[in-house]
Amino acid sequence: MKSGKIIRGIILLLAILLPASFYLIFQVAPSEKIMGDVQRIFYLHISLAMSAYLGFGLLFVSSILFLVKKTLYWDTLAFSAGEVGLLFSTLVLITGSLWARPVWNVWWTWDPRLVTMLILWFIYIGYFMLRKAIPERMKRARYSAIIGILGFLDVPVVRLATKWWRSIHPRLAREGGGLDPLMVKVMLFSLVTFLIFTSLLIYIRFRVAWAEERINEIFNDVEDYNG
């Protein structure tokens, strides 16, 4: 059980890193001059966004590998990563909204980054709806892999289109500019922590899903044998 030991090690490490990053975010990082303490949500927000992209990126790669290798292993990894990605992108949209209200005075604005994340969110909702709708296991894997690939490729195109689209409308001024070096350090720390956390969640989700997969296989074999 070598992998079990590594996982326990990572869980232990995160038990230190996660509280530490929260401590850094709320106690150590300096308070932003204009936005005040609300700005602290951004350390979480950016980390969550990168974690969501990690999940969707992994879904994309595993979808390609599934179509090449045709083994359910890659499909299982794809949707495990997708579930975690969807969870984190939901949190990104919520934390972003909570931040925008006091700072921009709106709950939502049609900024390119926001629109891209929202569209991506819809695409992956569609991904899971399609999965639910196809009972045959291999067909479900094939079809959803296609959505996994096409959906992720949409990111740069949506980003480009929304950027140009916004440019003809008034743009909300972006605050910031020079970040305090301490803020950068806290940001990086929380980013790395969350990426490790995300990877762990995906891995654990995958282990559970893969176990289910194999149990189902055994059930089917037994049924075939009896029937």
Added chain:
Amino acid sequence: MRFAGNTLAIVRKDILLEFRGKEALSIMIFLSLLLLVIFNLAVDIQSENVASLASGILWVVFAFSGILGMGKTSLSERDDGAYLNILFSTVSMESFYIAKVISNLIFLLLMEVFTILSFVILFNYERLIRTFPALAIPLLLGSLGFSIVGTLFSFLSTGSRFGEIILPFLFLPLVVPVLIGGVSATDIILNGSPGESPAKWLKVLVVFDLLYLFISLILFRHIVEE
């Protein structure tokens, strides 16, 4: 050119079939008309606001009527396993897919011309006719994008339960760049100042079309192989 011959033969078959049965096209055309009426009730389109609303309303109508119509054309292929017979013959999957994209594109364009004419009549907006030669370019590029993605997805969703509901859910988020590009280009052609060019938006449409055509050609075989 075997490939082109096969492709055109399937396109010809689809068009003949459609003009005899008129199923997909009638769904698209009546739905687009209905949507225009609904839009008018919802937004109250007047001569003062029609210019600013036209491009948005038209493209939303194109997208919704289009995707439902495309669902219908692939359903009739699925229904009696007709497409399997085509694929068992010497026709390659790629030429089958291209043929489907072309015939869907033709139906979309017909529906769009009809919608634009209805729009002109219902809302007294003749500028659409006068600018039509310029409008044809975003119309063609945008519809091609719709057809490339819609054809692929309609085959995918008709193979599942509740396919009709899932199809717009998969299609609409993915074609957001087409919608933005199409609406913006149309808007510039209708309302832009003299120096303004829709070129940048046409570029978005071309990039989308090329990228998705290329990927869909690779992926299509994974949908139909069973």
